[in-house]
Amino acid sequence: MRAVGLMVHGGPEVLQVVDVPEVQAGPGQIRIRNYAAAVNPTDVVGRNGMRAAQQKKDPPPYVPGMDAAGIVDQVGEGVTTGVKVGDRVMAMVVPNATHGAYREQIVLDQMAVVPAPAGTSHLEACTLPMNALTARLSLDLLDLKPGQVLAVTGGPGAYGGYVIQLAKADGLQVIADCADSDKALLKSLGVDIIVSRGDGYAEKIREHFPQGVDGLADGALLNERAIDAVKDGGSFTAIRGFKGEEQRDIKFTATWVTRYDGEYEKLDVLRQQVEAGVLTLRVADSVTAENASIAHARLEQGGTRGRMVIEF
Numbered sequence: 243m244r245a246v247g248l249m250v251h252g253g254p255e256v257l258q259v260v261d262v263p264e265v266q267a268g269p270g271q272i273r274i275r276n277y278a279a280a281v282n283p284t285d286v287v288g289r290n291g292m293r294a295a296q297q298k299k300d301p302p303p304y305v306p307g308m309d310a311a312g313i314v315d316q317v318g319e320g321v322t323t324g325v326k327v328g329d330r331v332m333a334m335v336v337p338n339a340t341h342g343a344y345r346e347q348i349v350l351d352q353m354a355v356v357p358a359p360a361g362t363s364h365l366e367a368c369t370l371p372m373n374a375l376t377a378r379l380s381l382d383l384l385d386l387k388p389g390q391v392l393a394v395t396g397g398p399g400a401y402g403g404y405v406i407q408l409a410k411a412d413g414l415q416v417i418a419d420c421a422d423s424d425k426a427l428l429k430s431l432g433v434d435i436i437v438s439r440g441d442g443y444a445e446k447i448r449e450h451f452p453q454g455v456d457g458l459a460d461g462a463l464l465n466e467r468a469i470d471a472v473k474d475g476g477s478f479t480a481i482r483g484f485k486g487e488e489q490r491d492i493k494f495t496a497t498w499v500t501r502y503d504g505e506y507e508k509l510d511v512l513r514q515q516v517e518a519g520v521l522t523l524r525v526a527d528s529v530t531a532e533n534a535s536i537a538h539a540r541l542e543q544g545g546t547r548g549r550m551v552i553e554f
Contacts, residue, residue, distance in 0.1 A: 353505070
């Protein structure tokens, strides 16, 4: 069974099509014939060696990927979610050695697999699970109330875009930064106030909110440089594990999406929000499994608006 993996860590060129054993659905599990796997920054981290220490306990090939979309082709005993063979589904995958989403067949716990949004392609559906669950977790950690103000960094990206749209659905006011070329995109996502991208992020935010914002979701890894945008007693969350040093009664949290692994209802609500037009699925481009390295190279170059997807 085909997968995209790596035998040694390195640049995009180390990705190759590899053969991995066929898997079977056990009790409470669902097997997906996977047709599309989104390419995310976390996949690059798994490929370039930054997670080599964690991976070395298992032999290669290492198969990245946290998003899958396809057709259910096997259902194990005791599955109670109503998913059946032939259903179009999507799932977030927490990779473990060969268990990444870059493979044409994958077995997951039933609670990780939900119906794909109606009217979407496999390519579109696979761009939702991990990034939207990450955005949902960030907003849950920030715990803002309708009418409060949220600042977002990295708004044009997949995570940032979902944060913005979910925040607007939650009744928040949103301020975000971007380059001039992305202003139309941010407006379409619902941003209330746009500031220019570049140095002095916190100062630009405080020009609009002198006391600071109620909460901040940092998708651009500004880390310490963004903290001053938050008011005393506000909240700050960031991806990639950053947690700021205690100061000004700010509530710091790190957004680790694995916390929402297997949260069926949360992912299914996101599916419903796509169907209701609250969330927008964005595919930058797709490549074949043999050309997975191209997707990684384009992601690392920056500027993709939406996710690159590997097709199986």
